[in-house]
Each structure stands twice: as structure tokens, then as C-alpha cells.
Amino acid sequence: MQQQPLWTKNFILVAFVNFFTFFIFYYLLVTLPVYAVQELHSSPSSIGLITTIFLIAAIMVRPISGKWMGKSGKYVIFLSAMGIMGAASLLYFFAHSLVGLLALRFFHGLGFGMATTANGAMVADLIPDSRKGEGMGYFGLTVNLAMVIGPFLGLTVMRHGAAAMFSINALCALVAIAIGLFIRLPKQNAASRSAQAQKTAGKLWERSAIPVSLLAAFFGLAYSGIISFVSIYAKEAGFSRAASYFFIIYAAVLLISRPFTGKWFDRYGAKVIIYPAIVCFALGTYLLSTATTALVFLVSAGLIGLGWGTTFPSLQTIAIQVAPPPNRGLATATFLSIFDFGFGMGSFFVGLVAAKTGYSVLYLGSTFLILAGIGLYYWFDQRSGGKSGITVRQTG
Known part of the structure; x- marks a missing residue:
């Protein structure tokens, strides 16, 4: 029996988007605390909030995102998430206070939570059932690579100032959006989506x-x-x-x-x-x-x-x-x-x-x-x- 294909165009595109999504997360994880201390003169005790606020937003929105996908479809939620992440990445240039930065981190966390949920759901549909372990393993590798490359590049770029740091961040977000526009998921008709929404109604x-x-x-x-x-x-x-x-x-x-x-x-x-x-x-x-x-x-x-x-x-x-x-x-x-x-x-x-x-x-x-x-x-x-x-x- 011939093995079903795993490395389809759409699988590769979703994997690339997932890499950039997590790359941005790890990139900012190491650079924003330095930025907050050096540029915003924040106290070390408040630095932990930069990550905590972000994760709180992601945790809050994920169950709701799963429900939204049942109603509107995975790709609609994915594009919405990419829009939020792109806007957040541009707004970092204007975060000139710790309060503003934390508010932006919450907004960015919402997009991150939606994006990671949609990415995982889309790729699960694209991987053949007989190759789920293999496919999810390769997909998970995008996170691991982002965890290595993100901090390394972030700490390197920090030497050139905040403007360079935020420019790289915004560029990666825009690249992720551009790649996402070429993703094509199997079409789901309105009746099927309605039935799916009924099954997930009220479920978080x-x-x-x-x-x-x-x-x-x-x-x-x-x-x-x-x-x-x-x-x-x-x-x-x-x-x-x-x-x-x-x-x-x-x-x-x-x-x-x-x-x-x-x-x-x-x-x-x-x-x-x-x-x-x-x-x-x-x-x-x-x-x-x-x-x-x-x-x-x-x-x-x-x-x-x-x-x-x-x-x-x-x-x-x-x-x-x-x-x-x-x-x-x-x-x-x-x-x-x-x-x-x-x-x-x-x-x-x-x-x-x-x-x-x-x-x-x-x-x-x-x-x-x-x-x-x-x-x-x-x-x-x-x-x-x-x-x-x-x-x-x-x-x-």
C-alpha cells in the first residue's frame, strides 16, 4: 500500500508560519527584558510581567479560539491571528513606557494564542492519519528550531539598538502573513461547518x-x-x-x-x-x-x-x-x-x-x-x- 504524502505544499507553509510565530515569541522573550531595563528604566522586579501578561492572554484566548474555529473555520481564525500579530509587531516601535509595553504584550498574546491554536488545528487536518506521529513530530521541530534561533539572533541584534530589534521582529511577522496567504485548506461547506459548530457549541x-x-x-x-x-x-x-x-x-x-x-x-x-x-x-x-x-x-x-x-x-x-x-x-x-x-x-x-x-x-x-x-x-x-x-x- 502506497504511503500517503506528508510533505505537501500546505503542510510546509503551515510549518513555516508556525516557525515564525514561535521565533517571534522566543526572540522577544530574551530582548524585551533588556529593552525594558535599558530603554524604559523598569525595575528588575517588574520584568517578569512582560512574559506573564503575554502567556495569560494566550491561555485566555485559546479555548475561545477552538470554539470560534468550529463556527467560522480554521483559516478565518488563522488570518485574524496573523493580523493581530502583525499589528502588534509594528506597535512595538511606539511602546515608550512599561504600562504601554504590558498592554501591547497582552494584545500580542491574544494573537499568539489564536495563531498557535489555528496552526496546530490546520496541520492536524493536513497530516494523513497513518502518519500523525511523524507529521506532528516534524511540525513540533519548528518550535524547537525557533527556540534556538530566536534567542541567538535576538541577543545579536540587540547590540544594534531597539530600532533594529523591532525591525527584525516586524519583518518576521510580515513574512509569516505573506506565507499564510498562500495556504489552502480542504474546503468545508456551510452545512458541515454548521454541524461542527453545533457539536462544539458551549464547549471551551x-x-x-x-x-x-x-x-x-x-x-x-x-x-x-x-x-x-x-x-x-x-x-x-x-x-x-x-x-x-x-x-x-x-x-x-x-x-x-x-x-x-x-x-x-x-x-x-x-x-x-x-x-x-x-x-x-x-x-x-x-x-x-x-x-x-x-x-x-x-x-x-x-x-x-x-x-x-x-x-x-x-x-x-x-x-x-x-x-x-x-x-x-x-x-x-x-x-x-x-x-x-x-x-x-x-x-x-x-x-x-x-x-x-x-x-x-x-x-x-x-x-x-x-x-x-x-x-x-x-x-x-x-x-x-x-x-x-x-x-x-x-x-x-
């Missing part, structure tokens, strides 16, 4: 996706400490030069492993992939906590990249597969909203814990948290019997 969450989303949020608690504080930890441990290579190694391992892990998910099932991936994630965090040389520090990056970089898209694939096809947009919104909540709470509490214990102890504790996730996954899997969003029947 896709119930079948909640268990696996909670599991992703649980792992997000540990991951938030890595993304937020690994550079600071490296500096304290004397690995300042190696720190710049941490996410490069992370991304390189993802690029090498992704063609295999996604296919194995489709061929052998979720459990065969997720259990080893969680173990790799835990081992990488353990090595990070005990690293005394730059080599061990970078090996931990590779293991974390393999472990978390496989676990996250696998869980997102399950969330989409267990939902009825008309509710895939709602399932994507549910998964990302719950995960972002866990990630956001993790960033807050991890900072408090690190201040009391230090980063080495923090990452050691994260190792045990991740290992506990194995038991949690097993428990959910046994209780679900394939009905609660952990076990999923493989197709193809």
Missing part, C-alpha cells in the same frame, strides 16, 4: 484531550526550569562559553532523531516511544544537575533534546488523535492552554525554589519529578483503557 475544552494535556503540563513544570534558568546556571557553574551551545546541541539532536521517533510512534504506538523518551529526559536533567565539566553539560543538552523533544510532540499527537475530527481545533487549544498553564506556573515556582536551594539542587529535584511522570503516565494509561486521552489506537 475538548474533554478527551484533558488527561494527556495535564500530563504534558506536569512535565512542563520541569522543562520550564531548563528553558528559564539554564544560562544562569551555566554561568554560576563556570560553563559560560558552553552555555551558548546548549540549545544548539539540543536542536541538533532533535534534527537527527525526529525522522525516526515520529515514524516509530506511528508504527509501534505511543507507549513504545514515550517511556524511553521520559527516561532520556530524566537522565539529561540528572546530568545537568551534577555537571562538573562542559562536556557533561552539553551531553545533558542532547539527552534533554532527545527526551523532551520526543515526549512533547508525542503527547500533542495523542491529544489530537483521541478527539473527534471536528474537535481537533478544540483539542489543540485544550492541550496548549493546559500545557502553558503548567509551564507558566513552573517558571514562577521554579524561580522561588532556585532562590532557596540553588540550581543544581533544583535540577536534581526536577529529575525525580520527571521520573514520577513515568508512574503518572502508566496510571493514566491503565485507567483510560483508550478512552481518556492517554492510550490511543494506532492507525495505518
